[in-house]
Amino acid sequence: MQFPVRGTTVAGALFATAASAFALLIPASDPDLFWHLASGDWMLDHRELLTLDVFSFTRSGMGYRTGQWLGEVVLALVFRAGGWLGLELLRASLVGVAAFFASRATMRVQPHVGWAAIPVIATILVSRTIWADRPQLFTLALFPFVFDLLIAARLEGKGRRLALLPFLFLAWANLHGAFVAGLALVAVFVVEALLARPHELRGAMTLAFVGSALASFGNPDGPRALFAGLGYASTSGAYIVEEGPLDVIGGAGVVVAGLFLGSLAIAFVLGYEGIAARLSSPLLWAGLIVPFGLLGFAIQRQVTLACIVIAPFVAAGLPAVLGRRQVTPLLLPRLGSCLFLTTCGIVLAVEAAALAPRAPDLTGYPVGAVDVLARTQGNVLNEYDWGGFLIRMAPAHPVFVDGRGAALYVPDVLGDFDEAVRLRPGYRAVLDRWRVDLVLVRPARPLAVALRDGGWRVLGEEIDKWVLLRRP
């Protein structure tokens, strides 16, 4: 006897396949990948956690935590096993998982794939902004997974699945620091359950939240990791673009604004009763969309989380506004579904074998400077974005600064970096204080222009890309 498969599951697999296929075509290039790999390698080689800086000369020996040790170890292991292709496959897998659970959560409230498709595809396209090869990919996968579990428990009564949450958070708290966002997500469901639902869910939700929070303490920092996450949210936007506010004119911002304001328009029309009839608890949806929406506008790298929680509301609310009746999930034959899913897998495997890049895209990095650096000595002041690359490719030269900005260099070193590259009055003092003998920056930097003028020797350059200068 064949047990049918929900059409929404198959549709979710289709979205996941499309997203993975897209993700497989992008070569690795993220600036932070390199220092994550270097950190993971160090931990594997030394069989201990990396808690003191060993890569820079400005913070050498200083304690720090990125809250991502397990994510870095996984990246390093994957790279050791499969090289750049291995990282591509990891990225594609995690993107696929994210797309699957994001779409499945959406289709729990909107089984009609046509109505679900637009917000789901919008979410996948917005998520493209965080497909960088970093531990953040684990958050990309885990957040919609947790969201789907919570939605299933709340709307379909599948409370037993909540037992998975503590285990997920135990892993998540070691994979990436944004597990705090996941806890906030669970908290919203708990508060709503306590305020608005009868008994059966209150206990399960509360237990799940407490268990998840306690499990998240199972990381090297314990409970302090929670506060580190909250502290990050309030400070880092001043230096790092991806942690600054979202621009709604153009790119992902237009899409996000469309979803966010679309949900507002739907709420205006449906109101409390209409939302309750289609989507259950208006309080829950308000509690999800408002804080995560505002989080996405405040810190653009979190905007995907906003889209994940908004998509189901828009998918179900829009046809309700237009007076379309709700549909029930389609059931598909198991055999056919399995064949379809197998085909998807084969397509991805063929694509990986034939088209996935085997090498990173290094066009944004000072590749030509590596050989020159190997022949010179001295402290190098480097571009922030190139720090990770230099850590991996020129390990003999500890860096001035790199992508561990918020964890390690805020505010002093980043302040000095800014002072120097923008040629502020204290730039000479910065160069002297840190005994900088080499400067590796973009040629348009005022510092580069001034030092060239001021007699520093050009050891190497690539027009409009990088210049390496040596103190006379």
Place this chain on the structure above:
Amino acid sequence: MSRPQVLVPAVVGAFFGAVAAQQPVGDLDLWWHLATGAQTLAHGLARTDGFAWTIPGHAVLLDQWLGDVVIAGAYAIGSWTGIVAVRALAVALLVALVVAAALAARPRRPLVALLASLPAIALSHYAWTDRPELLGYVLFAGVALLLRFGQAGNERAFIGTLPLLALWSNIHGSSGLGLGLIVIVVLERALAWREFRLRGAIVIVAAFVATLLTPSGPAAWASSGGHFLAPPRFIQEEGVPDLRSEPGILFAITVALVFATAFLGPGRRRAEAAILVPVAFVSLTATRHMPFLAIAAAPYLAVDGPEAITATLRLIGSRSWSLRHVAESTRGLVAELVGVVFAAGILVLGVAAGPRATMSDAFPRDALVLLPPGPGLLNRYEWGGFLIWYAPATPVFVDGRLFPYVGEALDDYRAVIGLHANWRDVLTRRGIRTLLVAPSDAIAVRARDLGWPMLISTEKFTLVRVP
């Protein structure tokens, strides 16, 4: 919507107008508005630039000409006090219109109306400065109020928006928002009411025509649209709203209140969606646009806010609560007139008690006597207006009018200030003889390194002669 009440809005508006009058004059852009307005009053509208030596004869935007004239006229009549009086009156009007709209939506509940107006008052206070932009907010509040009356069935209110829009189009470039809003709201009503469609079409056409009744004509659309789609993000007020800043937090609270009310309110508010969704989008586009949503949302929060609270309390099983019905007030016209007079008194007292001096300590005042006459100065962008007003014999390189400079002039400015690779070429090509910049600017640091003569140098500015 009931007949607008005057007493409470007037008194509340006057109070905040008096508060606004306590701030000294000192907005960065005031000075070029003043200079442009004074030039217009003296010689008529100038269609080409006469203040900068980098864009000789360049066409200038005229989308704020009337706002400039209002400011210059106020200065001519009452000096700095005159400008403060315009600011106070504008703020009083703005707050009064917001409160009046909220009160019209929730009659005889002044406390509810005031609470619903607080986000607008709090957010708009960052814009209580001496520029046509403040007048733009006033006109936005007026147009939004009339549109709500129109939505409630008083179709003559739609007609009333047209002269306001025509006025707005001559006072400030934000009139594009007014046009868009009128079109959307009228379309929404036309979709719902077949018999309104012809009248609605006429209103829409008339609205477009109203925006053309400016010296710029259709060019005003291009500048307004261009500004909206490609805002100069390097200018703080044109930057992306930062929800972690103080105004950003207030804006986030406003957004949260609107969303919460929508999700928990009674629904069937398509008319509200027609106003608040496009305004919300505009508010998200730039820091200076944030107050628009709060201004437009005050009546909605006054109407549905208490209902949303009731629904939430019912949901969580609390005792049911709702606003008591209040009987029609017997307060008549006399009482309202007395209230207006009282409000006017508060406003006059506030202006009289306000500072007389300008905040010119924020500007390079001590450099004025050392500026050489004639072209050749490169000045920091934000001081351009100040120099136009106080050093007319020394044309500026760039100033807050921005858009006439977009292109070569702005590129050259950035190349020098930011010490780009071609900075020496720009100095030579342009014939720049003097630099008036901040000590922390890269060019100032480099000039000091090279030993260029520093004619005067303080913590805030440096005047350098280019050898």
